[in-house]
Amino acid sequence: MEVREVELPGIGMKFSFETEEGETICVIIHKTGRREIYRFLPAQETPESVIELSDTEARELGAILIGTHFQPDVQDTARLVMKELTIEWLKIPAHSPLAGKTIQENxxxxxxxxxxxxxxxxxxxxxxxxxxxxxxxxxxxxxIGEQAQVQAFKERFALH
Amino acid sequence: MLFELSLILFALYLGALLAHRLRQSSVSVFIIAGILLKFFIPHSEVVGFLAQLGAMLLLFTIGLDFSPERVRHSSRKIFVATALDALINLPLGILLGLGLGLDVMSALIMGGVLYNNSTSIMARFIIDFRRSALPETEYAVSISVFQDLITALYLAIVAGVVHAGELDAWGMGLVLVKTVGFFAGAFWAATLLRPVLRRLMAHESIEVFLLFVVAFLMVLAALAEWLGLSGVIGAFFAGFILPEREFRERVDRVISPFRDLFAAIFFVSFGLLMELSQASHVLFASIFVILAAVWGKLGTGWVIGQLMRLSKSASWRLGVALIPRGEFSIILAGLAPTPSVLGMTVITVLALALLTPILMKRFR
Incomplete structure (x- = not known):
C-alpha cells in the first residue's frame, strides 16, 4: 500500500492512498491541527463523505484504529509505517526461535x-x-524500529 | 499622536470583531475603517512608519512559506502552471491599465495587481468549502505560493523603476540586474548559511529568537533599500532565506502577533491615504478591473486544468480558487503614481472576496 504525501502550502499536509476496493482515502492535516478524512468512490472526483476531527479526536480515533484498545483475532500481523519508523504487530509461530525464550536470551x-x-x-x-x-x-x-531493523527482526526470528 | 493612535486601534478592534462575525477577510474591513477615519484624523508620519513595518512583516511571513528547497523540489508541472498563470494575467493587467488610460508605470503595477492572488484568502475558502483534498487544490496552492515569489521579483523591478523615476532602457536594465543579483545572492546565501541560521534560531530563549529574526529581517530590508530596491522585497527574501519548516510553529507564535498588529495599521493607512475626490470614476473603472480579474483567472484555471488533464469541473474550480486577491496586490497598488490604482485595487479586492464564495458554490 502506497501512501502519497503532498504539502499544501497555506493549508497543511495531504496523505492519500487507495483501498483494496478502489476507493481513495485522503487525510488532510491542517496547520491548525484539524484533521479531515475524505472518502472518494472509485473514479469519482468529488468526495462521497468527509469526516472532520479536532486534534484530540483524531488522536483518539488513531489510537482506536491501530488497535490500542482491542485487537481482533484476524490481527496476526499489522504494520504502521511512518516516515522512518515502523511499528509492527507480529504473532510468534511455534517454530520461531523467540518462542519459549526470554527477550534477553534472543x-x-x-x-x-x-x-x-x-x-x-x-x-x-x-x-x-x-x-x-x-x-x-x-x-x-x-x-518498533527503522524499517530495515524490523525487517531484520522478522527474518531472524522467522516471523513471516 | 496618542489620541490618533488610540482612535485607529479602537477602530481596528471593532473592524476585526466585525470581520470575524461576518467571516470576511479583515483586510477589506480595515481599509474601510481607514476610509472612515479619514474624516477624523490625518495620515501622519508615525502611522506611515508603523504601516511600513506592517508591510515588511507581512511580506516576511509570505516569504517564509517558501524556501530554496521548495523551488528545487517542485515538479515541472507546477513550474509550467505558474508560468502560464503569469503569462496570461500579467499582460492582461498591463493591457487593462493602458486601456484605462493609466501611465505606463501604473499600468505595469496593474499587471502585478491582477496577477497575484492571495494565498491566505484562497486557503481559507478552500478549507471552508472542504476542497482541500480535491485534485485541483494541489495546483491552486502551489501556483499561489509561487506567484508570491514571482510578484516579489516583479515588484522589486517595478519599485526600482519607480524609484529611479524615468523609465528608460538603461535604468530598467540596471534594476533588473540588481534584482536578479539580490535574488541569486539570497538563494545562494540561503543554501550556504542554512546550518548556521538553523543553529542561531534554535536558541532556547524566545527573546533571543525574536530579536534575531527581526534583526535579520531589518538587515535584509536595509540592504534591499540601499540597492534601490524596496525594503519590503528585502523582508520577503529574509523570510525566503530563513529555514522555516522546523521553526514554523515558533515563528507563528512569536512573530505573528507583531505582524497582525502592524499589518492592521498598514491596511488602515491605505484607507487614510485614499483619494475620494474621483470616487465615481474609480468605481466605474473598477468594474473592468473586476471583470478582468475574474475572467483572467477562470481562463487560466481552464488552460492549466486542460493541460494537466484535470476534469472540466476541476479546471473551473481551479480558476475560481485563484480569483481572490489580497494584501500583495494592495502593496503593489500603493506604489502606483496614479492614485486611482489604489482605489480600484481596494474595491476589486473587496468585491472578489465577496464574489469568490458565490462562484465557488456555482462551480462545484
Whole structure:
C-alpha cells in the first residue's frame, strides 16, 4: 500500500492512498491541527463523505484504529509505517526461535536493532516488557524500529 | 499622536470583531475603517512608519512559506502552471491599465495587481468549502505560493523603476540586474548559511529568537533599500532565506502577533491615504478591473486544468480558487503614481472576496 504525501502550502499536509476496493482515502492535516478524512468512490472526483476531527479526536480515533484498545483475532500481523519508523504487530509461530525464550536470551535489540515495546497473549498483556520476559508461541509482539531493523527482526526470528 | 493612535486601534478592534462575525477577510474591513477615519484624523508620519513595518512583516511571513528547497523540489508541472498563470494575467493587467488610460508605470503595477492572488484568502475558502483534498487544490496552492515569489521579483523591478523615476532602457536594465543579483545572492546565501541560521534560531530563549529574526529581517530590508530596491522585497527574501519548516510553529507564535498588529495599521493607512475626490470614476473603472480579474483567472484555471488533464469541473474550480486577491496586490497598488490604482485595487479586492464564495458554490 502506497501512501502519497503532498504539502499544501497555506493549508497543511495531504496523505492519500487507495483501498483494496478502489476507493481513495485522503487525510488532510491542517496547520491548525484539524484533521479531515475524505472518502472518494472509485473514479469519482468529488468526495462521497468527509469526516472532520479536532486534534484530540483524531488522536483518539488513531489510537482506536491501530488497535490500542482491542485487537481482533484476524490481527496476526499489522504494520504502521511512518516516515522512518515502523511499528509492527507480529504473532510468534511455534517454530520461531523467540518462542519459549526470554527477550534477553534472543539478544533481540543487539542482533536486529528493533525493540519489543509490548507483548500480548491469551492471558497476558505486558507493556514495555523487561529483558527477562519470556515469550511464548501464540503471543503477539509489538515491535518498533527503522524499517530495515524490523525487517531484520522478522527474518531472524522467522516471523513471516 | 496618542489620541490618533488610540482612535485607529479602537477602530481596528471593532473592524476585526466585525470581520470575524461576518467571516470576511479583515483586510477589506480595515481599509474601510481607514476610509472612515479619514474624516477624523490625518495620515501622519508615525502611522506611515508603523504601516511600513506592517508591510515588511507581512511580506516576511509570505516569504517564509517558501524556501530554496521548495523551488528545487517542485515538479515541472507546477513550474509550467505558474508560468502560464503569469503569462496570461500579467499582460492582461498591463493591457487593462493602458486601456484605462493609466501611465505606463501604473499600468505595469496593474499587471502585478491582477496577477497575484492571495494565498491566505484562497486557503481559507478552500478549507471552508472542504476542497482541500480535491485534485485541483494541489495546483491552486502551489501556483499561489509561487506567484508570491514571482510578484516579489516583479515588484522589486517595478519599485526600482519607480524609484529611479524615468523609465528608460538603461535604468530598467540596471534594476533588473540588481534584482536578479539580490535574488541569486539570497538563494545562494540561503543554501550556504542554512546550518548556521538553523543553529542561531534554535536558541532556547524566545527573546533571543525574536530579536534575531527581526534583526535579520531589518538587515535584509536595509540592504534591499540601499540597492534601490524596496525594503519590503528585502523582508520577503529574509523570510525566503530563513529555514522555516522546523521553526514554523515558533515563528507563528512569536512573530505573528507583531505582524497582525502592524499589518492592521498598514491596511488602515491605505484607507487614510485614499483619494475620494474621483470616487465615481474609480468605481466605474473598477468594474473592468473586476471583470478582468475574474475572467483572467477562470481562463487560466481552464488552460492549466486542460493541460494537466484535470476534469472540466476541476479546471473551473481551479480558476475560481485563484480569483481572490489580497494584501500583495494592495502593496503593489500603493506604489502606483496614479492614485486611482489604489482605489480600484481596494474595491476589486473587496468585491472578489465577496464574489469568490458565490462562484465557488456555482462551480462545484
Amino acid at each position: 539478544r533481540v535489540r543487539k542482533l536486529t536493532g528493533a525493540t519489543i515495546i509490548a507483548l500480548f497473549g491469551p492471558t497476558k498483556k505486558i507493556l514495555n516488557p523487561s529483558p527477562d520476559t519470556k515469550l511464548d508461541a501464540g503471543d503477539t509482539v509489538v515491535v
